[in-house]
Amino acid sequence: MHNINLFAKTVxxxxxxxxSTVGLAATEVHSAHASSAxxxxxxxxxxxxxxxxxxxxxxxxxxxxxxxxxxxxxxxxxxxxxxDSxxxxxxSHDHRKEHGAQVYAVSTLDTQWQxxxxxxxVLKSKLQTRIGTDENKLFVKIHSDKQxxxxxxxxxxxxxxxxxxxxxxxxxxxxxxxEVNQQEHQTxxxxxxxxxxxxxxxAPYFFETDAYFxxxxxxxxxxxxxxxxxxxxxxxxxxxxxxDVDVILQDxxxxxxxxxxxxxxxxxxxxxxISKNIMPYISAGYEYTKGDQHTDWQSATDSEQSGLYAIGLxxxx
Numbered sequence: 563m564h565n566i567n568l569f570a571k572t573v574x575x576x577x578x579x580x581x582s583t584v585g586l587a588a589t590e591v592h593s594a595h596a597s598s599a600x601x602x603x604x605x606x607x608x609x610x611x612x613x614x615x616x617x618x619x620x621x622x623x624x625x626x627x628x629x630x631x632x633x634x635x636x637x638x639x640x641x642x643x644x645x646d647s648x649x650x651x652x653x654s655h656d657h658r659k660e661h662g663a664q665v666y667a668v669s670t671l672d673t674q675w676q677x678x679x680x681x682x683x684v685l686k687s688k689l690q691t692r693i694g695t696d697e698n699k700l701f702v703k704i705h706s707d708k709q710x711x712x713x714x715x716x717x718x719x720x721x722x723x724x725x726x727x728x729x730x731x732x733x734x735x736x737x738x739x740x741e742v743n744q745q746e747h748q749t750x751x752x753x754x755x756x757x758x759x760x761x762x763x764x765a766p767y768f769f770e771t772d773a774y775f776x777x778x779x780x781x782x783x784x785x786x787x788x789x790x791x792x793x794x795x796x797x798x799x800x801x802x803x804x805x806d807v808d809v810i811l812q813d814x815x816x817x818x819x820x821x822x823x824x825x826x827x828x829x830x831x832x833x834x835x836i837s838k839n840i841m842p843y844i845s846a847g848y849e850y851t852k853g854d855q856h857t858d859w860q861s862a863t864d865s866e867q868s869g870l871y872a873i874g875l876x877x878x879x
Contacts, residue, residue: 667693674874678849684709686872692723699723701733701762713742713749719758730763737776743817745860752817754778765789780818783811790831802831804847816859820852829870841876 672688685708692701701723706716721735737756742749760774771789776782787807792800808825810818829847836842847870853863 663695665693665695667691669879671877671879672874673876674843674845674872676870676872678868678870680868682710686874694723697725699731701735712744713751714740715742716740721758721760723762727763730761733760733762733774734758737778741817743860750817750859752815754780754782754815756782767791780815781812782815784813784824785809785811798835800833800835802833804829804831804845813855816857818855818857820855820862822852823850824852826850827870833876839878841878843874843876845872845874846870 669689669691672686674686675683676686677683687704687706687708689704690701692699694700699722701719701721703719703721704716705718706714708714717737717739719735719737721733723731723733726732735758737758739752739754739756741752741754743752756776756778758774758776760772762772763770765771769789769791771787773788774786776784776786785807786809787805790802790804792802794800804827806825806827807823810821810824812821813819827847827849829845831843831845833841833843848867849870850865850867852865854860856862
């Protein structure tokens, strides 16, 4: 009986041990499965985070690339717009106005005392004013002659000047003449108006030239030419050859001049420029005059030739 009880206890102890072992194994297996699941879950989360990070990086790179592309396109568009604007401004901008639209005024006053070979003296004065731009100018020219013991003769021109090339202006305007005719027993004065057309500019070899054509009352038609050239001897001392020619084409006035080459003067002026505003000078030259034609109011006169000698002072302001 005692052996049976001992055997039963032994079997029961073995059974309890087996059951405990099996339960412990099952618990370890369950723990291993749980650990594997957790590891798999963590790995999946890590992979998901890695994928999201990669997508975020790609999205950021794409966004940056898109922004860079848009910035580049915007910059190119801005440059293109600026270029187009510059081209349009260049096309619409008249560069001549940078230099040609400035209004300026220059006046020259010239006074000289002139005598000829017969010791006949005359006080000559000239005033020239020009105002305007390089392209459009207004000229005022006044010339007076006061011979000894005679009244003053003078003429005045008002001319509009338009630039037609780099060196030439075409001019048009009107001239007023006040002439004094000294007869044996009386002095007659006449006031006349002429239309003026001409050219003003710089001829080849730097000859400053004024050429005019006149049309007036009493079938008056005439040409005039004045040309000069500066020859610098020093920076202050300047020689200026000159040529003045008057041609009468037709004149039916009471005190008409002979037609053809009515007057010609050629000579040299020597001036010293104290400054660009004050210029004293002396001159010597030769003059030919054809004289007056015979009319009911005057007798014909012969042509004359004489030397001319002058001293003068010129102001520019």
